[in-house]
Amino acid sequence: MLRYILQRLILIPILLIIFSIMVFALVQAPPGDFLTSYIATLASTGSSLNQETIAMLEHQFGLDQPVHIQYLRWMQNLLRGDLGLSLEYQLPNAELIADRLGLTLILALFAFVFTWVMAIPIGIYSATHRNTILDYLVTVVNYTGVAIPNFMLALILMWFAYSQFGLSVTGLFSRDFEQAPWSIAKGIDLLKHIWLPMIVIGLAGTARLTRVMRANLLDELNKPYMVSGRARGLSEWQLVMKYPVRLAINPLVSTIGWYLPELFSGSLIVATVMNLQNIGPLLLRSLINQDMYLAGAILMIYCFLAIIGTLISDILLAWLDPRIRMEKA
Amino acid sequence: MVTQTHPLVKPAGDLTREPLLRVEDLKAYFFMDEGIVRAVDGVSFDVMPGKVVGIVGESGCGKSVTMKAILQILEAGAKIVNGKVTLRSRIHHGDPNSAEELIELTHLHPNSRQMRRIRGAEIALIPQEPMAAFSPVHTVGNQIMETILLHQDVSKKEARRIAIDVFRAVGISMPEQRIDSYSWQLSGGLRQRAIIAMALSCNPRLLIADEPTTAIDVTTQAQILKLLRKLQEERQTSIIFITHDLGVIAQMADEVVVMYLGMVMEKGSAMKIFKDAQHPYTQALLRSIPSVQSHPRVKLPTIAGSIAHPFNRPKGCPFHPRCTHFMRGVCDASQPHLVEVDEDHFVSCFLYSEADGTKKMNKTDAAPAKEESL
Numbered sequence: 001m002l003r004y005i006l007q008r009l010i011l012i013p014i015l016l017i018i019f020s021i022m023v024f025a026l027v028q029a030p031p032g033d034f035l036t037s038y039i040a041t042l043a044s045t046g047s048s049l050n051q052e053t054i055a056m057l058e059h060q061f062g063l064d065q066p067v068h069i070q071y072l073r074w075m076q077n078l079l080r081g082d083l084g085l086s087l088e089y090q091l092p093n094a095e096l097i098a099d100r101l102g103l104t105l106i107l108a109l110f111a112f113v114f115t116w117v118m119a120i121p122i123g124i125y126s127a128t129h130r131n132t133i134l135d136y137l138v139t140v141v142n143y144t145g146v147a148i149p150n151f152m153l154a155l156i157l158m159w160f161a162y163s164q165f166g167l168s169v170t171g172l173f174s175r176d177f178e179q180a181p182w183s184i185a186k187g188i189d190l191l192k193h194i195w196l197p198m199i200v201i202g203l204a205g206t207a208r209l210t211r212v213m214r215a216n217l218l219d220e221l222n223k224p225y226m227v228s229g230r231a232r233g234l235s236e237w238q239l240v241m242k243y244p245v246r247l248a249i250n251p252l253v254s255t256i257g258w259y260l261p262e263l264f265s266g267s268l269i270v271a272t273v274m275n276l277q278n279i280g281p282l283l284l285r286s287l288i289n290q291d292m293y294l295a296g297a298i299l300m301i302y303c304f305l306a307i308i309g310t311l312i313s314d315i316l317l318a319w320l321d322p323r324i325r326m327e328k329a
Numbered sequence: 330m331v332t333q334t335h336p337l338v339k340p341a342g343d344l345t346r347e348p349l350l351r352v353e354d355l356k357a358y359f360f361m362d363e364g365i366v367r368a369v370d371g372v373s374f375d376v377m378p379g380k381v382v383g384i385v386g387e388s389g390c391g392k393s394v395t396m397k398a399i400l401q402i403l404e405a406g407a408k409i410v411n412g413k414v415t416l417r418s419r420i421h422h423g424d425p426n427s428a429e430e431l432i433e434l435t436h437l438h439p440n441s442r443q444m445r446r447i448r449g450a451e452i453a454l455i456p457q458e459p460m461a462a463f464s465p466v467h468t469v470g471n472q473i474m475e476t477i478l479l480h481q482d483v484s485k486k487e488a489r490r491i492a493i494d495v496f497r498a499v500g501i502s503m504p505e506q507r508i509d510s511y512s513w514q515l516s517g518g519l520r521q522r523a524i525i526a527m528a529l530s531c532n533p534r535l536l537i538a539d540e541p542t543t544a545i546d547v548t549t550q551a552q553i554l555k556l557l558r559k560l561q562e563e564r565q566t567s568i569i570f571i572t573h574d575l576g577v578i579a580q581m582a583d584e585v586v587v588m589y590l591g592m593v594m595e596k597g598s599a600m601k602i603f604k605d606a607q608h609p610y611t612q613a614l615l616r617s618i619p620s621v622q623s624h625p626r627v628k629l630p631t632i633a634g635s636i637a638h639p640f641n642r643p644k645g646c647p648f649h650p651r652c653t654h655f656m657r658g659v660c661d662a663s664q665p666h667l668v669e670v671d672e673d674h675f676v677s678c679f680l681y682s683e684a685d686g687t688k689k690m691n692k693t694d695a696a697p698a699k700e701e702s703l
Contacts, residue, residue: 224461230402231454231537232476232527233445242475243464250466322511323465 001318001325008311019303020078024071027292027299033063034087034290041289061087074296083300084293088286093297097279101264103172104278108263110194111202118206120252123213124245127221138210145207151269154200158274161196169196170275197276201267213248220244250320257313261305265298347417347431348375349567350399350452350535355412355435357391357398366639368394368407370591373667374584376535378417379565383582383599385572385614387636391591392571393457396537399569400448401439409435416535422450423481423532450480453528455538459520463512470508473527480531495526500556518549522556529560536561536568542577554580575618579603587611590637590647593667597674607676607688609654646679654680 035057042048049057058064062073077084083093126138161167171178177189220226221244229239264279271280279298286294318324353373359366369391376382384392397403399414414434419427437444448454456462463469470492477488489508496504499522512520521541528536538557542550554577561568570581578585578599585602587595587610595608606612613632634651637643643650649660659679667675668682681688 224456224458225464227397227402228454228456228462228524228527231400231448231456233447233449233479234475235445236440243467247464247466321466323513326511326514 004318005311005315008314012307012311015307016300016304020075020300021071023296023299023303024074027287027290027295028067028070030290032290034061034292035063037288037290038087074293078300083297086286086291086294088289088291088294093294096282096294097298097301100277100279100282103276104265104280105263106190107172107194107197107201107276107278108259110198111205112259112263114198114202115205115209118202119209120213120249123210123248124217124240126210126214127217127248128240130218138214142207142210145203146211148204149269150200150204150267151273153203154197154270154273157196157200169193172197172276197270197274200274201270209252212252216248216251217244220247250317253320254313254317256316257309257311258306260309260312261302264305265302349378349417350376350569351413351415352395352399353413353415355395355398355414356410357394357403357407358410359404359407361406364640367591367642368639369398371412372586372588372591372593373412374586374593374596376567376569377584378534378567379561380583381561381568381570381581382584382586383570383572383578384586384588385575385578386588387573389590389636389639390588392573392588393539394591395588396454396539396569396571399434399537400452400454401434401437401444402448403439416447416451418447418451419534422446425532446480449476449533450531451533452535452537453531453533455525455528455536455541457540458544459517459524460512460544462524463520465511465513467511468509469512469515469523469527473508473523473530476527477530492526492530495530496523498529499523499526499560501526517545518552521545521549521553525553525557525560529564529566532564534566536566537571538568539571540573541570543572543574550577557581575614587614590639590642592647592664593675593677594648595674595676595678596667597671601671601674605671605674607670607674607681608678609652609680610648613651613653646677654678 035054039049039054055064062070065073074084083097085091086093086096089096122138126135129135158169161169172190172193173186174189174193177186180186221240223244225243226239229243230236234242265283268280268284270276271278272284275281283295283298285291286298352375355369355372356367357369359368372391372395374382374384384395386392394403394407397407398409401409403409412435416432416434417429418432419425420430421427432443432447434444434447437447463472470489473492473495474485474488477483477491478485481488481491483491493504493508496508501507501519501522507515507519507523512523515523521544525541541557542553545553557568558581560566568581570578572578582599585596585599586593587602587608589610595602595606595611602611603615606615610632613630616630617632619629632651637647637650643661645659645661645663646652646665649655652660655661656679665677665679667677670676670681670688
């Protein structure tokens with residue numbers, strides 16, 4: 001097992017190099033660069049830059065260099081732990097990301113907990129009460145939940161809350177607290193606002209997880225060990241919770257690690273629609289403005305977390321399932 | 330809790346002449362969208378203390394459903410619709426000197442506490458495939474100790490000791506280590522022994538062995554049968570032995586029940602069934618066993634046709650479409666009843682007079698049975 005983990009760790013740098021090339025190629029891919037879109041923005045407001053300023057800026061950002069030189073310079077900085085400077089904000093990318101990281105994590109954790117706390121019990125109920133009215137109801141809600149795009153749901157809920165109750169449900173803070181420094185009052189204010197974004201972000205995941213839990217459990221409920229357990233005198237509840245639920249959750253727990261990058265990225269479209277100040281809108285904006293070093297930095301962190309998350313998944317699975325743990329490496 | 334005032338329970342007294350388990354006219358049906366499947370349709374037999382009853386029949390004849398109905402662990406959709414299952418149960422499960430009482434299992438709710446206390450403690454199951462009957466993510470010891478802790482008032486440490494003892498009793502070497510292994514780490518034979526150990530862990534007086542040797546090779550099979558025989562004699566456990574293998578029945582059983590499509594065709598002592606089978610179905614089954622004495626390269630007789638689909642069971646005697654003694658207007662008109670043809674030997678066939686069990690003469694009797702060779 002230890003050998004297996006070590007092998008995986010050695011692979012990480014190689015994977016990161018491959019990803020960095022892909023990320024850089026992608027953020028470079030749109031025609032033009034930050035300056036062209038910046039000039040276009042300025043032009044639309046009536047002002048313009050003279051050729052000298054443009055040339056100077058190009059040189060400053062290294063945009064006059066060939067692509068591979070730009071990549072190498074970017075990599076060089078990354079290896080020294082420097083995520084570079086945002087072209088748009090003129091601030092270090094690390095600072096911009098760190099600013100929003102706290103809120104991103106809090107929101108993602110709430111959504112994550114919501115997903116699991118809802119999905120597992122509902123999935124268990126649905127499977128053990130198969131083809132009852134409640135099971136059908138859950139199934140219908142689930143399909144709807146999976147089918148509706150998150151941002152659509154966000155829009156509907158926002159419209160509903162506003163038209164029916166006159167409430168504005170966007171953002172994570174009241175207006176008074178939006179710019180205020182962190183305090184207990186601000187934390188309480190956050191707790192008041194976080195529920196709707198949590199539900200919107202978590203709902204699709206909940207629906208999917210419920211379906212998977214139900215299907216996994218239904219598979220397990222027909223296994224011969226159930227007959228064996230009943231014949232030993234276990235009550236149905238004891239039996240279901242100890243064996244099939246455990247076996248049905250196994251593959252799900254192993255997906256927890258994959259959630260790591262999602263924790264970081266924040267739901268891009270929902271966050272934009274609902275005006276949530278997490279990393280999602282930052283990434284979207286950097287992509288639109290071709291702020292390539294900021295976009296690159298966010299995407300690289302995303303890739304790194306995806307790799308780490310997968311590793312964590314594998315370790316979790318091995319820890320949970322003796323069949324994998326004891327396999328000879 | 331069982332009390333003597335319980336309406337379903339006869340007061341404890343001298344019950345030693347009662348059978349350990351009595352199954353009377355048991356019917357268990359599956360209610361499905363496509364119709365009703367009469368999986369078990371009027372099965373009766375007794376299990377005497379310390380005896381082995383073999384239930385034999387082709388696949389799908391209702392053997393396993395009978396077993397599940399006795400334990401009341403039928404799948405959703407299946408229900409006991411008729412009949413009585415009476416168990417001579419110890420009041421203190423697991424205690425060999427306990428006073429006894431008669432419990433009608435069919436009157437207990439399948440999920441009731443009382444029924445659950447009987448499963449595993451008074452009647453234990455040796456399931457078909459030991460690999461699948463153990464959970465792959467729990468050690469075998471964990472699952473055996475779970476049973477012990479469920480039925481006996483002992484500490485975890487004691488439960489572990491009991492589990493190790495019973496591991497030793499079923500001939501598993503290094504029981505202290507093996508108890509902590511997972512089922513998939515054990516060989517087929519060891520797994521089989523472990524599942525027997527699990528069934529024996531609470532000293533039940535009745536074991537139901539559901540094709541316990543189908544999943545293992547012939548050599549191991551012989552060892553397991555020997556072990557079961559030995560344990561049965563030592564502990565005076567009764568066994569209901571379910572199998573389609575007549576050879577196994579011949580080695581194991583004192584009494585034999587031959588089933589076909591949910592009904593008992595013939596039952597009696599093993600001696601009578603093997604030496605003097607009366608029912609055409611039993612006779613056909615016995616003819617289709619390969620023998621070392623038979624001529625080489627001669628096709629083995631088989632029973633013509635195949636088991637009817639459960640949704641359209643033939644009217645009358647269920648075996649009549651495949652029977653070489655079929656009597657038109659008799660066998661396809663009504664169902665025969667079990668008649669006693671000899672002491673402790675019952676046959677359900679119109680060839681035998683319902684009044685006195687003597688064999689009736691009929692035209693097919695004169696002609697030799699025409700078995701079909703495939």
